Amino acid sequence: MMTKTEKMKVRAWRIKGESYSEIAEKLNVTFGSVRSYCYRNGMSDAEMKNYSSCIICGKPVEWSGKGLRRMYCSQKCRGIYRRATDTCSKTTYRHVCQNCGKEFETLSNKKQRFCSRACFYNSRRGVVA
Numbered sequence: 001m002m003t004k005t006e007k008m009k010v011r012a013w014r015i016k017g018e019s020y021s022e023i024a025e026k027l028n029v030t031f032g033s034v035r036s037y038c039y040r041n042g043m044s045d046a047e048m049k050n051y052s053s054c055i056i057c058g059k060p061v062e063w064s065g066k067g068l069r070r071m072y073c074s075q076k077c078r079g080i081y082r083r084a085t086d087t088c089s090k091t092t093y094r095h096v097c098q099n100c101g102k103e104f105e106t107l108s109n110k111k112q113r114f115c116s117r118a119c120f121y122n123s124r125r126g127v128v129a
């Protein structure tokens with residue numbers, strides 16, 4: 001069994017023209033499982049010839065037949081894919097909790113001021129942890 005993220009990657013790589021064996025190697029799964037997944041989901045070699053649909057929502061994507069296939073129907077789907085597969089280039093923000101003074105990190109919230117919900121509520125109530 002492959003995870004949701006792995007399946008998403010399989011679709012992306014198939015659209016880029018990678019073979020079952022290349023994908024199997026990258027995901028560290030068997031050739032057979034990649035191939036059968038591709039066959040069951042319309043990504044066999046024959047079907048990939050004219051393939052172009054959004055890897056996230058499956059909507060057809062316009063593709064002239066030349067150059068690189070587009071993998072996303074919209075910026076939104078592109079964002080979803082990148083968030084799901086991008087694990088190494090996340091920006092972390094460092095903060096000091098304004099209630100308890102503990103240092104903490106967040107991945108997305110530049111302005112977070114408290115390390116936890118408890119600290120947030122305590123600070124509003126004027127209680128110091």
Ligand SMILES: [Zn+2]
Nearest residue numbers: 054057073077
């Ligand atoms: Zn889409």
Ligand SMILES: [Zn+2]
Nearest residue numbers: 097100115119
């Ligand atoms: Zn705190």
